[in-house]
Amino acid sequence: EVQLLESGGGLVQPGESLTLSCAASGFTFSFYAMAWVRQAPGKGLEWVSIISGGGGAFYAESVKGRFTISRDNSKNTVSLQMNSLRAEDSAIYYCARTDAHYYFHYWGQGALVTVSS
Amino acid sequence: DIQMTQSPSSLSASIGDRVTITCRASQGISSFLAWYQQRPGKVPNLLIFEASTLPSGVPSRFSGSGSGTDFTLTISSLQPEDVGTYYCQKYNSAPWTFGQGTKVEIK
Secondary structure, eight states, X not given: OOEEEEEOOEEEOTTOOEEEXXXXXXXXXXXXXXXXXXXXXXXXXXXXXXXXXXXXXXXXXXXXXXXXXXXXXXXXXXXXXXOSOOGGGOXXXXXXXXXXXXXXXXXXXXXXXXXXX | OOOEEEXXXXXXXXXXXXXXXXXXXXXXXXXXXXXXXXOTTSOOEEEEBTTTBOOTTOXXXXXXXXXXXXXXXXXXXXXXXXXXXXXXXXOSSSSOOBOOOEEEEEO
């Protein structure tokens, strides 16, 4: 059974940094691209970042230059380093596993990030 | 970037009704289109990929069609557990853009 468990969420002040982690199990981690998707309170889904099994990464324009996605295939984890956080980054951040052509088949339960002074 | 536009933004229908949600891409995306269901307070769930393929476990009352720029999600007979918000998403290339969502309620 595929399981994705996010951790690292919390309350931070604007301008601060936070790192989210997602622990994966139930599949061969290195075979799959992994993504982060966020959802601000009462809003829709927003793709944030994606990393291939080999480490190639893409970012949404809204986070480019501030967020860094990484993965450790030996530990079955994917991380999202978030710097220079803004109030508009406040959201539930979901970790997702892709399939084949990079649609998001499996989702974690989410980690809440609140950026507020 | 390719924009994804869903319509309607919300709808209210009766149990057993046929419900149709459309998604339009601003440029062609072949069949690289997924649909997700998000029940209230829950995690998004993959409903359809490759525009028309249902993953294992998704009820057969859900169906998808379309290619290029115009896509449709159909619920053949609306059930109480179908209440939630539905999102389309393109995945042919970066960015992996979602539509704005369609909220489905029971009349």
